[in-house]
Amino acid sequence: MFIDYAKILCRSGNGGNGCVSFRREKFVPKGGPDGGDGGKGGDVVFTVDDQLHTLQDIRYKQSYIADNGEPGLSSKKSGADGKNILIPVPPGTVIKKEKSDSVLADLTQEGDIYTACKGGKGGKGNVHFKSSTQQTPRFAQDGQNGEEFTFEIELKILGDVGLVGFPNAGKSTLLAALTTAKPKIADYPFTTLEPNLGIVKYGEYQSFVVADIPGLIEGAAEGKGLGHKFLKHVERTRVLLILIECTDGNPQASLKKLKEELRQFNPVLLEKFSIIVRTKMDLSGSEDFSDAWKSVKDNTLDISSVTRSGLDDLVDVIAKELNED
Secondary structure (H helix, E strand, O other), rough: OOOOEEEEEEEEOOOOOOOOOOEEOEEEEEOOOOOOOOOOOEEEEEEEOOOOOOHHHHHHHOOOOOOOOOOOOOOOOOOOOOOOOOEOOOEEEEEOOOOOOEEEEEEEOOOOOEEEEEOOOOOHHHHOOOOOOOOOOOOOOOOOOOOOEEEEEEEOOOEEEEEEOOOOOHHHHHHHHHOOOOOOOOOOOOOOOOEEEEEEOOOOOOEEEEOOOOOOOOOOOOOOOOOOOOOHHHHOOEEEEEEEEEOOHHHHHHHHHHHHHHHOOOHHHHHHHEEEEEEEEOOOHHHHOOOHHHHOOOOOEEEEEEOOEEEEHHHHHHHHHHHHH
């Protein structure tokens, strides 16, 4: 199951209290204070694991609580620090506080970390409070409390190319034709229920990643259909392929609707390099709709994922743009 959202409670550990203690040894009847410091509370830390691909592991564990620091000991010994809690997440994870649009961390690469809740500092033992006027301090400092926050965790797929189009526009078929990905393909709308990724190899050692999301319908940016849940997955892409069936009776209107959904979701999407792709050119009678396409002012590329016609040209155009970028 592809899970790209989770809400979890995180709490770091409290610092340990400082120790009140006095040196007691033979022949030292009036030993001074020797209370040690309390240990630091454990942190809650997010860390990227590139072996993960969804948020499923943290979706069903709703709270992460780190250990408290241990109290200080006599003989100026410090208490043990609380153990940190590490939360592994996939690349592309965005962390926000609950009910906030401000991004606290955008973790995209293996090794990226974010300390979400810092553990409380340990309190100082009474050895620190000895002075010329206070030879036997009978008090120590309490440890500081840890932090507690509820976070909203989102996953945005890291892809170079995003496929956008209405249901049944041929996005999954194109992904399967270009890559080794095996998305579900059928002749009815909303076959794709979750994002799919595939790697396109070209040249000798070069490649790019294609992300296919469920088809959009009018009103998707406002929550209609399935595509609205996954539009965020094309926010990171550098190239958008806008797929429209060659048999569309009014492709200019379809293109306008798709662009409007992208604009409403995030206007930045319209600033990306985009290619209008006319799909299913293998269908008999597709030439009958050539007049309707004259209204489309954008340049288009004709392809057939079934016969593989035009796919090499499409890959060349994408590769050129990615390399120039």
